[in-house]
Amino acid sequence: MERFLAMIRPIMRNELVLQRASAPATEADLPIAQDLLDTLEAHRHSCVGMAANMIGELKRIIVFDDGGSHVAMLNPEIISCAGTYEAEEGCL
Numbered sequence: 001m002e003r004f005l006a007m008i009r010p011i012m013r014n015e016l017v018l019q020r021a022s023a024p025a026t027e028a029d030l031p032i033a034q035d036l037l038d039t040l041e042a043h044r045h046s047c048v049g050m051a052a053n054m055i056g057e058l059k060r061i062i063v064f065d066d067g068g069s070h071v072a073m074l075n076p077e078i079i080s081c082a083g084t085y086e087a088e089e090g091c092l
Contacts, residue, residue, distance in 0.1 A: 007035045008042045009055035018053055025052075025059045025074040033072040036063040040070055 012018060025032070032052055040050050040063050049064035063072045 007038055009035050009039050011039070011043075012054055012056045017056065017058075020053065020058055022051075022053055022058045022060045025061045029057075029059050029061060029074065032057045032059055033061050033063065033074065036061060037070050037072055040065070 029052075032055075035055060035057075036050055036052060039055055040047060043050075044065070049062060052059040052061040060075045061072065062076055063070060065071075
């Protein structure tokens with residue numbers, strides 16, 4: 001991913017915004033993905049993943065900590081599952 005100027009964004013807590021549907025992401029949205037990565041890094045002590053709507057951008061972009069390496073995904077899809085499992089919320 002091309003490197004953009006680091007920008008840590010404020011965390012959106014307005015549930016009305018967080019509930020809105022997100023639009024597909026495009027290559028033009030790579031700066032949003034970088035902002036998400038920067039914001040995740042700034043909150044690494046309390047967060048393992050974030051979605052673009054958490055920084056006020058209604059785009060289908062997520063970032064997460066994959067064993068110490070941060071990964072960004074545009075337009076992720078769940079294509080299969082192995083069954084149910086228990087987990088705890090890892091976002092802010």
